[in-house]
Amino acid sequence: MAVTTPAPAAATAQRARRINKSRNYFLFILFAGPNIALILSFIYYPLFANAYFSTLDWRLGARTAHFIGLDNYTEFFTSRSGLEVWRVTIIFTLATVTGSMVLGLLMALVLNRALPGRTAARTALFSPYVLSGVGVGLVWSFIFDPRIGILSHFLAMFGATSPEWFLDRNLALVMVIAVYIWKNLGYCAVIYLAGLQSIPQDLLEAAAIDGAGPIRRFFNVTLPLLSPTVFFLSIAMVLSSMQAFDILRIMTPTGNGTNSIVFEIYLQSFGTYQRAGYAAAISVVLFATLFAITAIQIRFVERKVHYS
Amino acid sequence: MTDQVAERPAWLKALSRKNLASTLLAGYVPMILALLVIALPLLWMVVASFKPISEIVTLDPGFLPKSPTLDNYAAVADRVPLARVFLNSVIVTFVGAAIKVFLAITTAYALVFIEIPFRNGIFLGILVALMVPPEAAMLPNFLSISSIGGRDTLWGIILPGLGTAFGTFMLRQQFKTLPAELMEAAELDGAGHWRRLWQIVAPVSTPTIATVALVVIVNEWNNFLWPLVIIDSPEKMTLPVGLNLLRSIETQTGSYGILMAGAVVVIAPVLIVFAALQRYIVAGLTQGAVK
Numbered sequence: 001m002a003v004t005t006p007a008p009a010a011a012t013a014q015r016a017r018r019i020n021k022s023r024n025y026f027l028f029i030l031f032a033g034p035n036i037a038l039i040l041s042f043i044y045y046p047l048f049a050n051a052y053f054s055t056l057d058w059r060l061g062a063r064t065a066h067f068i069g070l071d072n073y074t075e076f077f078t079s080r081s082g083l084e085v086w087r088v089t090i091i092f093t094l095a096t097v098t099g100s101m102v103l104g105l106l107m108a109l110v111l112n113r114a115l116p117g118r119t120a121a122r123t124a125l126f127s128p129y130v131l132s133g134v135g136v137g138l139v140w141s142f143i144f145d146p147r148i149g150i151l152s153h154f155l156a157m158f159g160a161t162s163p164e165w166f167l168d169r170n171l172a173l174v175m176v177i178a179v180y181i182w183k184n185l186g187y188c189a190v191i192y193l194a195g196l197q198s199i200p201q202d203l204l205e206a207a208a209i210d211g212a213g214p215i216r217r218f219f220n221v222t223l224p225l226l227s228p229t230v231f232f233l234s235i236a237m238v239l240s241s242m243q244a245f246d247i248l249r250i251m252t253p254t255g256n257g258t259n260s261i262v263f264e265i266y267l268q269s270f271g272t273y274q275r276a277g278y279a280a281a282i283s284v285v286l287f288a289t290l291f292a293i294t295a296i297q298i299r300f301v302e303r304k305v306h307y308s
Numbered sequence: 309m310t311d312q313v314a315e316r317p318a319w320l321k322a323l324s325r326k327n328l329a330s331t332l333l334a335g336y337v338p339m340i341l342a343l344l345v346i347a348l349p350l351l352w353m354v355v356a357s358f359k360p361i362s363e364i365v366t367l368d369p370g371f372l373p374k375s376p377t378l379d380n381y382a383a384v385a386d387r388v389p390l391a392r393v394f395l396n397s398v399i400v401t402f403v404g405a406a407i408k409v410f411l412a413i414t415t416a417y418a419l420v421f422i423e424i425p426f427r428n429g430i431f432l433g434i435l436v437a438l439m440v441p442p443e444a445a446m447l448p449n450f451l452s453i454s455s456i457g458g459r460d461t462l463w464g465i466i467l468p469g470l471g472t473a474f475g476t477f478m479l480r481q482q483f484k485t486l487p488a489e490l491m492e493a494a495e496l497d498g499a500g501h502w503r504r505l506w507q508i509v510a511p512v513s514t515p516t517i518a519t520v521a522l523v524v525i526v527n528e529w530n531n532f533l534w535p536l537v538i539i540d541s542p543e544k545m546t547l548p549v550g551l552n553l554l555r556s557i558e559t560q561t562g563s564y565g566i567l568m569a570g571a572v573v574v575i576a577p578v579l580i581v582f583a584a585l586q587r588y589i590v591a592g593l594t595q596g597a598v599k
Contacts, residue, residue, distance in 0.1 A: 021424075024422050024423055024424050025424055027418070027422050027501055028418045028422045028424045028427070031414040031415065031417055031418035031422060031501070031505075032414065032415040032418035032419065032430070034411055034414075035411040035412070035414070035415040035470075035471055035472060035476065036415070036430065036433075036434075036471075037471075038411070038467075038468075038470050038471030038472075039433075039434060039437045039471035039472075039473065040471075041452070041468075041471070042445060042449055042452070042467075042468040042469075042470075042471055043437045043440050043445055043471060043473070044437065044440075045448065045452070046440075046444070046445035046446075046447070046448035046449055046452075047440065047444070047445070049447075049448035049451075050444065050445075050447065050448055053447065053448070060447075106338065107338070107339075107342055110334065110335060110338045110339050110342075111339070113331070113334070113335050115331065115335045115336065115339070117339075118339070121339050121342075121343060123583075123586045123590075124343055124346055124347065125342060125343070125346055126586070126590055127346065127579065127582055127583075127586075128346060129593065130526050130530075130578055130582050130589060130593070131530070131575050131578055131579070132529070132530040132532070132547075132548055132574045132575055132578065133530065133532060133548075134530075134532050134547075134548035134551050134552060134571075134574060135353075135548075135551070135570075135571040135572075135574040135575040136571075136575070138353075138551065138555065138567045138568070138570065138571040139349050139350070139352070139353045139568070139571050139575075140349065141555075141564075141567070142352075142353075142356065142564045142567065142568060143349055143352065145561065145564065147561055148364060148365050148366070148369075148561055148564065150352060150369065153367075153369060156367075182345070182346070182349075186346070187593070187594070190590060190594055191594055194594070239441075242441075243441050243443055245443065245532070245533050246530075246532045246533070246548070249532075249536075249552070250551075250552065250555060253555070253556065262441075262443045262533075265443060265444075265446070265447075266443075266446075266533065266537075269446070269447050269450075270537055276447060279447055280447055280448075283443070283444040283445075283446070283447060284444070286441060286443065286444050287440060287441060287444040290439065290441055290444075291439055294439045
């Protein structure tokens, strides 16, 4: 059994390694191949397909299409309706991200105190984040209903009448922003909490001994040390807010001052217009924007925001 | 364990006479306020779903239904094939999640334990896929799935989401932390990769696998845009799409009771799962933030 002479042993080992190597390829393909094939077909291929479709004047389902170069992009960046999508996307994203992050931070500061019941409170606060956007949209549609919604009854108690949340474009935008903040703030709070708990207590105690009050301690110690968390959260929230769809679609089914970028892609390709080429161009812009934001995160995350 | 020991004096301190005012003002008051803002809409949804129309369309709504009724749920079942739609959601969620988690496990295993050149490059390719928003891939996927006959079918909903970057990424991180001795021992026993994966690597990684599985399940259950695009007939719809249909049929003010019943059906299962397994779900969803 045992190989005694050195030369054949080396040859056997070499052959074994070669067999092993090709066996490893085979095993790798067996284990990872299906997933990689799916990722290539349904994540990578669409990127290239979109880039091609975006150069066409083409209606969904039509057999013919005209090559129009970059006209779809020009339209998205210069036409009134295109600029309106940018306006809505930017306002919606900034307001949702700021609102969720500020309220989330306040809640995290509250939950960071050693209070009995805070673990349960943390869980409850996080829960809207995991709920169906469709379900949440329906619930808030009822609450905001200007005639029978509970909000209108609440306003009536103070002698006020409910504004037309669903008809007024600006108010509709305010409304969906409020609902997204409601859904996201618990997520922000939980992420902040992890950040807060990693701040060394002795730093805060040292600042207290130096005579810094709670507000100065927050702005001079806590907040700077929390900056990696703030940075991570702002990127994560911008990415998710730019992809908002469910609640927008349920609360304002055809868009009413609420045509954020993903909603616009849906309406353009599968709504009444079926403008597949134009929707593909918006998809390419969406991907490029999100990719750029992620790249900024990867580039700066190790450099700028680490204290230690 | 040590946490609790350390926390006990802090609790007492928080409730001592000296700190009581600050504990209430900066602690319990905002906490309870926030909890009310979070919980009341959901409670309102539940109670409204049991209210007859006369208690929905009223200028003087009470909190609890005066004459509770199941009519709203019956109405949902009448407008959309509710049992069928619910079953579709269950099928899509569990079949989709099972395949996804399985593929994530085998892919992560291959990336960590099967040595081939370029496997870090392949991993990078999977990471980039993580950055592609599914909405940006929607239109080409709609055409691809339609062209292979997947339009208006359950497998058409499931298929394009199966390639999983998120699960692969999380499991790879977990597998890399496993001690080398564990694998060497198995190799000496002559166990092949398949047996090593299912008898050693997967069992010791159960918490991470559970985390990935739960996040995937919740996402599949709530998924709206893709099923909305690919499904036309009510018998093939998942719950969110069915509710979207319900929303477009029930446009009168009085229908809110029916819509709340629909919302309960899609929200309650996730709330129950979340209440039971929140630790895993929160950990999975906040992954990446906490290093």
